[in-house]
Amino acid sequence: MQARLAAKDIACRRGDRLLFRGLSIDCASGDTVHVSGANGIGKSSLLRILAGLLRPFAGEVLQIGEVGFVDERLALDANLPLGQALSFWERLDGCGEPGRALALLKLEPLMDVPVRYLSTGQRKRAALARLLNRNCPIWLLDEPLNGLDSEAQAVFETxxxxxxxxxGIAVVASHQPIALGSPLVVDLARFTA
Amino acid sequence: MITTLLRRDLGLLLPGGRGGGGILPLLFFMAVAMLYPFAVGPDAQLLARTGGGIIWVAALLAAILPLEKLVTGDLETGVFDQLHLRGVSEELAMASRLAAHWLSFAPLLLVATLPAAALLGLDSATTRTVVLGLLAGTPGLAAVGLMVGALTASLRGGAALAGLMVIPLAVPILIFGAGALSTAGNGGIALSAAISLCLCAIAPFVAGAAIRSAREG
Structure with missing residues (x-):
């Protein structure tokens, strides 16, 4: 199935502030988008709008295909061992082979560690495992490199x-440079109101 | 899907579950039943006449204790966002949470009503009325708790506010449920059950809307 993610002329308002406006993107299968911009410029809000979690102040968003979303919030139960916390989403997503993502992200030694003891980078890898297990065509990733070491960063880029x-489609919001092949770059500074 | 959700919610809320503190409402409830005779003195007739009402008040207040854990944690960690992306509606998530919340405190309270009734010297007919009334009323208390918990989840200091907000909303259940003690027949219990049904029917929708609005905020 062809995935597609399009936004037409969207604007985002948070509180009294208009963060950006007039932003349009159109991604088809195989596209990578790098959303860049300084802190607080609206990268996270843009991703939440694209995910359908936030209503745009103006404009509209079209998604064809399921959306996987990773931000700084882990959605894993802090008191559970990582393996059990992930298994809830595996069951919900009907994931057949969770072991593959765990091996790719080198999470196997951490399966018995309670989620609250994980480091920032380990938490990020856990969130990526949840994403991989789901097998959805559209990836929306908010600052996925935060806390990842150079080895994990290379794995992520692969x-x-x-x-x-x-x-698939991948939209990556990051203030850091990422090696993403030849991404479509959306610099939010050009759309600030 | 609903079984997966319910399993997780039960794990979160049941006593001994990972949420912790599941046993606290029960201890609180028993503590009230134990303290009351100390406070009013050993007049057996007075205790027997007022004991049923005290059990109701203790049950209502005990039902407030777990509210903080009901919605806040999952809202903060983004669980509801992830569920939304998987096409699980907030209403469904809240319906499952409502069932888990009721199961986590009400059966224990119903069992604990028996020793509490013994402590207060209630006769068997009164005890029966209290147990039946609580059986009819606790689903309503759980529903009110869930609605208020979801509405206050994104507020700073929401837990204290939630406790205060539950009390006036729970008054109708208390009036009919505890009122059944002083009137003959089961009319009060039936009305209490009717209010409970009504509240349980609207709670998932109210709580779901609250979560969506917290997400936009």
């Missing part, structure tokens, strides 16, 4: 490249 080669 994962995104492979996902897009396989017909």
């Amino acid at each position: 994962l995104v490249a492979r996902h897009c080669e396989g017909g």
Whole structure:
């Protein structure tokens, strides 16, 4: 199935502030988008709008295909061991082979560690495992590199490249440079109101 | 899907579950039943006449204790966002949470009513009325708790506010449920059950809307 993610002329308002306006993007299968911009410029809000979690102040969003979303919030139960916390989402997503994502992200030694003891980078890898287990075509990733070491960063870049080669869409918001092949760059500074 | 949700919610809320503190409402409830005779003195007739009402008040207040854990944690960690992206509606998530919330405190309270009634010297007919009334009324208390918990989840200091907000909303259940003690027949219990049904029917929708609005905020 062809995935598609399009936003037409969207604007975002948070409180009294208009963060950006007039932003349009159109991604088809295989596209990678890098959303860049300074802190507080509205990268996270843009991703939440694209995910359908936030209503845009103006404009509209079209999604064809399921959306996987990773931000700084882990959605894993802090008191449970990582394995059990992930297994809830595996069951919900009907994931057949959770072991693959765990091996890719080197999470196997951490399966018995309660989620609250994980480091920032480990938490990020856990969130990515939840995303991989779901097998959805559209990836929306908010600051996925935060806390990842250089090895994990390389793994992440490979994962995104492979996902897009396989017909997926990846939208990555990050203030850091990422090696993403040839991404479409959306610099939010150009759309500030 | 609903069983997966319910399993997780029960794990979160049941006594001994990972949420912790599941046993606290029960201890609180028993503590009230134990303290009351100390406070009013050993007049057996007075205790027997007022004991049923005290059990009701203790049950109502005990039902407030777990409210903080009901919605706030999952809202903060983004569980509801992830469920939304998977097409699980907030209403469904809240319906499952309502069932888990009731199961986590009400059966224990109903069992604990028996020793509490013994402590207060209630006769068997009164005890029966109290137990039946609580059986009819606790689903309503759980529903009020869930609605208020979801509405206050995104507020700072929401837990204290939630406790205060539950009390006036729970008054109708208390009036009919505890009122059944002083009137003959089961009319009060039936009315209490009717209010409970009504509240349980609207609670998932109210709580779901509250979560969606917290997400936009």
